[in-house]
Each structure stands twice: as structure tokens, then as C-alpha cells.
Amino acid sequence: MQLSVIILNYNVRYFLELCVLSVENALKNIDSEIIVVDNNSQDGSCEMIKTRFPNVKLIQNNQNSGFPKGNNIGVAEAKGEYLCILNPDTVVAEDTFEKVLAFAKNKNDLGIVGVKLVDGTGNFLPESKRGIPTPWVAFTKIMSLYKIFPKSNLFNNYYAQHLSENQTGKVEILVGAFMFLKKELYQEVGGFDEDCFMYSDDIDLSYMVLQKGKSNYYFHETTVIHYKGESTNKDAVYMKRFQEAMEFFYKKHFQVSFLFSVFMKIGIVFFSMLKRVQGRAKTKIPPENYLLVSASKTLSEIISLVVQKKVDFLDWEAEKEVNLLSNSIRNGLHIILDNEFVSFKECIAIHERCKNKGVFFRIIPKNANFSIGSDSPNDRGEIVKLK
Incomplete structure (x- = not known):
């Protein structure tokens, strides 16, 4: 194998x-x-x-x-x-x-x-x-x-x-x-x-x-x-384990002075506290605009009922071009990628091509009844049930 x-x-x-x-x-x-x-x-x-x-x-x-x-x-x-x-x-x-x-x-x-x-x-x-x-x-x-x-x-x-x-x-x-x-x-x-x-x-x-x-x-x-x-849930347990982990690595592989060990301990505590602050959940503003990238117009209607907002539709089977998404992008837009028609490689490419444009991404896995994604590397992701 x-x-x-x-x-x-x-x-x-x-x-x-x-x-x-x-x-x-x-x-x-x-x-x-x-x-x-x-x-x-x-x-x-x-x-x-x-x-x-x-x-x-x-x-x-x-x-x-x-x-x-x-x-x-x-x-x-x-x-x-x-x-x-x-x-x-x-x-x-x-x-x-x-x-x-x-x-x-x-x-x-x-x-x-x-x-x-x-x-x-x-x-x-x-x-x-x-x-x-x-x-x-x-x-x-x-x-x-x-x-x-x-x-x-x-x-x-x-x-x-x-x-x-x-x-x-x-x-x-x-x-x-x-x-x-x-x-x-x-x-x-x-x-x-x-x-x-x-x-x-x-x-x-x-x-x-x-x-x-x-x-x-x-x-x-x-x-x-x-x-x-x-x-990683960046709470008090995270801080403790992060500190212990760095201390573990230094003790195992490096000989360091007592003074430096004290400095590193202070630094580790500071760094882990910063991580904890970064990891705090932020208030999320509900999106105003949705765009479904799929070949199923019916799915856009289903999602519209779930989110209680109009969901625009881009027929990926007909278009299949990442650049066409640029015409639809506006700040706060949630792009929903239907993996039934959009491959994972294409999903990843869309993430990279449309980054830093004020948009957010969700993926609907093939044969699944939920969308999933994350708007920050420090936050827990979001799962929305579709049925």
C-alpha cells in the first residue's frame, strides 16, 4: 500500500x-x-x-x-x-x-x-x-x-x-x-x-x-x-498547555541559562494570553448578500428559506470560471460553494482568488445537508443546517 x-x-x-x-x-x-x-x-x-x-x-x-x-x-x-x-x-x-x-x-x-x-x-x-x-x-x-x-x-x-x-x-x-x-x-x-x-x-x-x-x-x-x-479552543487550558509545550521542547533539546528561561516563561505567558484574546468569539453581523455557486437553481431557493434572504445564483456548470465571480463580489457577500458541482480543488482556488475582498466562504459537502466554513483562523467555524 x-x-x-x-x-x-x-x-x-x-x-x-x-x-x-x-x-x-x-x-x-x-x-x-x-x-x-x-x-x-x-x-x-x-x-x-x-x-x-x-x-x-x-x-x-x-x-x-x-x-x-x-x-x-x-x-x-x-x-x-x-x-x-x-x-x-x-x-x-x-x-x-x-x-x-x-x-x-x-x-x-x-x-x-x-x-x-x-x-x-x-x-x-x-x-x-x-x-x-x-x-x-x-x-x-x-x-x-x-x-x-x-x-x-x-x-x-x-x-x-x-x-x-x-x-x-x-x-x-x-x-x-x-x-x-x-x-x-x-x-x-x-x-x-x-x-x-x-x-x-x-x-x-x-x-x-x-x-x-x-x-x-x-x-x-x-x-x-x-x-x-x-x-484549538483558546481558553485557560490552552494557555497552560501552550506554555507547558514550549517548556517541554526547550528542556528536551536546548541548554539555556536560568535568566533566559525566566524571560521565555514571561514571553510564553504573554504570547499565550495574546492567543487567548485572538481566540475570543467576535460578534458576527448577519450577511446581507448570498451567492450560491452551483448548478442547482432549486438549492438556492432552499437556502433562501433557511437564511430568510434572497440567494443569488451562479450556474457553475455553465460558466465554470473563477474570474466570473469577480463581477458578483461585494463587501459582506457570503459565497456558498456546492461541492456537488464545484470540486474541492475549485473551492480552494475560489478561496484564494477572492481573498481580501470582503467576502466569506461556505462549502456544502456533496450529499450533505449543511454548509460549513470559518471567517477567521481564530474563531470557531459556522455550520448551517439546510434541512
């Missing part, structure tokens, strides 16, 4: 459904398997997988075992030569895995491959590619020096700014939302360190792979949506 996709889920049932649907479509031409590991969700996630995706291997844990252990459990059952560790709040294109596999097979020094990640508004997520958070690099991050001096090699290592978002190349650290590597290598480094509950586990795995003499790569030729806010 070529590839095993491991998806660790915890209480994100609707995002998981969207994710697994996109992964199934992307694996049609690959000898592969999907393994969903559920960390004791209470939202019907497991029932949904059993009903809608009977061919998916489901592992049900009786407790929330954390990100590292949950993924290690999934990998232990994997039969693929390659692994993809994938977050449940992601959407992959139909050709994502084919492209990444082809890239990986041409690398003799293959470590981990990461891809271009965008949020639910189509904006690039800079954590798609990062440098090792050495004490100095962490300092430049906490003090935002990388923003003040973005072109300086001295300050721009945290987000690997030697590469642009549209440039493939070697990087040091990749994000756990999408990590593609050989199973043999994963096992050689011992997988995710289960002493770290979450938040520095991907940094640690990336770093251990580098220590084996392998190279990690950022691959920009495929884009994956990562809604992000679904993976």
Missing part, C-alpha cells in the same frame, strides 16, 4: 465529514487507506463515520489521549509506505496526494513534506513553513522582530521567510495539520513524543527528523484549507 492518511478527531463532527470526503476524492487513484482515530468525541463523530464512510478504519479511544498518542495509535495500524498526518479541520484538493507523492518520490533525503495552507478566508497561514524555534528565533517571534525586519536574515527565521509562500524549498519545521513522510522514518524517530500533550509535538517531530540527517520540505504546488480555529 502506498499511503495511509491518519486523521485524529475530537468533537469536530461536521468538519471531519468535510475532511474525509475531500480525502476520499483525493485517494481514488492511489492504493491507500484512511484511518480516523477518535479521542472520545461526544458529538456523533463516530456514528457519522460508520454510516457515511464505512470503508474508513475507525479507532475509538475511550479518552482524549492527546495529539501525539492519538496519532501514534493510528500509525501503529497503518499499512502504507507513506503517512499523512492530517487535521480533521482541513480540506484537500483532488490532486493533493498525487502531487505530494510524486514530489516525495524524487527526494533521496526525504524527511517531512508540508504544503501551502490557507485559512477559511483564503489567506496564507505562515506556520505552513517555520524555522527551529531556538532561543534567539523564539525571541524574534515574541518581540515581533520578524514583522519589523521581514527581509533581514537575522530576524526572519521563525516563519522561514527565505521562502515565499509560492516557492518550494527546504525548511526546518512543519505544522501538524499536514505532515507527509515515510512510515519507516516516523517509526525510526519514535513518532510523536507522548510526553508532550500538544502544541510543540509537530516542532519536536520535525526537529527529530532533521537530527536523522533528513531534509524537510515546504511544497507550494498544492493548497489545503486549514480552518484552524476548530483545532
Whole structure:
């Protein structure tokens, strides 16, 4: 078997459904398997997988075992030569895995491959590619020096700014939302360190792979949506775990002075408090305008009844051109993409092409009765039932 996709889920049932649907479509031409590991969700996630995706291997844990252990459990059952560790709040294109596999097979020094990640508004997520958070690099991050001096090699290592978002190349650290590597290598480094509950586990795995003499790569030729806010509820528990995770990484890999440890502790607390503020739910203003991109005029009428507003219609089967959306865009517009007719690759392309134009996006998964999306990487997403 070529590839095993491991998806660790915890209480994100609707995002998981969207994710697994996109992964199934992307694996049609690959000898592969999907393994969903559920960390004791209470939202019907497991029932949904059993009903809608009977061919998916489901592992049900009786407790929330954390990100590292949950993924290690999934990998232990994997039969693929390659692994993809994938977050449940992601959407992959139909050709994502084919492209990444082809890239990986041409690398003799293959470590981990990461891809271009965008949020639910189509904006690039800079954590798609990062440098090792050495004490100095962490300092430049906490003090935002990388923003003040973005072109300086001295300050721009945290987000690997030697590469642009549209440039493939070697990087040091990749994000756990999408990590593609050989199973043999994963096992050689011992997988995710289960002493770290979450938040520095991907940094640690990336770093251990580098220590084996392998190279990690950022691959920009495929884009994956990562809604992000679904993976992390930025409350007091988040602050505590984020702080513990960074302390874990430094104690494991770096010898630092007591003075620097004190500084880092202060910085970590400040940074995690900032994340908590960013993660607070914001008051959402109901949209005034809706545009359904589909080939079903009837669906626009159904949605209109649900949202109690007129829903404009763009016949994607007749037009099938991203540029035509520009004529309909206006501030506050909610673009609803019907996956029955709009492929996941096209959905992602529309997100990227229409970003920063004051519009918001929702996807209706094929054969589903809900729309789903997120308006910020810091907020929980929105699910609207259509029936």
C-alpha cells in the first residue's frame, strides 16, 4: 500500500465529514487507506463515520489521549509506505496526494513534506513553513522582530521567510495539520513524543527528523484549507498547555541559562494570553448578500428559506470560471460553494482568488445537508443546517 492518511478527531463532527470526503476524492487513484482515530468525541463523530464512510478504519479511544498518542495509535495500524498526518479541520484538493507523492518520490533525503495552507478566508497561514524555534528565533517571534525586519536574515527565521509562500524549498519545521513522510522514518524517530500533550509535538517531530540527517520540505504546488480555529479552543487550558509545550521542547533539546528561561516563561505567558484574546468569539453581523455557486437553481431557493434572504445564483456548470465571480463580489457577500458541482480543488482556488475582498466562504459537502466554513483562523467555524 502506498499511503495511509491518519486523521485524529475530537468533537469536530461536521468538519471531519468535510475532511474525509475531500480525502476520499483525493485517494481514488492511489492504493491507500484512511484511518480516523477518535479521542472520545461526544458529538456523533463516530456514528457519522460508520454510516457515511464505512470503508474508513475507525479507532475509538475511550479518552482524549492527546495529539501525539492519538496519532501514534493510528500509525501503529497503518499499512502504507507513506503517512499523512492530517487535521480533521482541513480540506484537500483532488490532486493533493498525487502531487505530494510524486514530489516525495524524487527526494533521496526525504524527511517531512508540508504544503501551502490557507485559512477559511483564503489567506496564507505562515506556520505552513517555520524555522527551529531556538532561543534567539523564539525571541524574534515574541518581540515581533520578524514583522519589523521581514527581509533581514537575522530576524526572519521563525516563519522561514527565505521562502515565499509560492516557492518550494527546504525548511526546518512543519505544522501538524499536514505532515507527509515515510512510515519507516516516523517509526525510526519514535513518532510523536507522548510526553508532550500538544502544541510543540509537530516542532519536536520535525526537529527529530532533521537530527536523522533528513531534509524537510515546504511544497507550494498544492493548497489545503486549514480552518484552524476548530483545532484549538483558546481558553485557560490552552494557555497552560501552550506554555507547558514550549517548556517541554526547550528542556528536551536546548541548554539555556536560568535568566533566559525566566524571560521565555514571561514571553510564553504573554504570547499565550495574546492567543487567548485572538481566540475570543467576535460578534458576527448577519450577511446581507448570498451567492450560491452551483448548478442547482432549486438549492438556492432552499437556502433562501433557511437564511430568510434572497440567494443569488451562479450556474457553475455553465460558466465554470473563477474570474466570473469577480463581477458578483461585494463587501459582506457570503459565497456558498456546492461541492456537488464545484470540486474541492475549485473551492480552494475560489478561496484564494477572492481573498481580501470582503467576502466569506461556505462549502456544502456533496450529499450533505449543511454548509460549513470559518471567517477567521481564530474563531470557531459556522455550520448551517439546510434541512
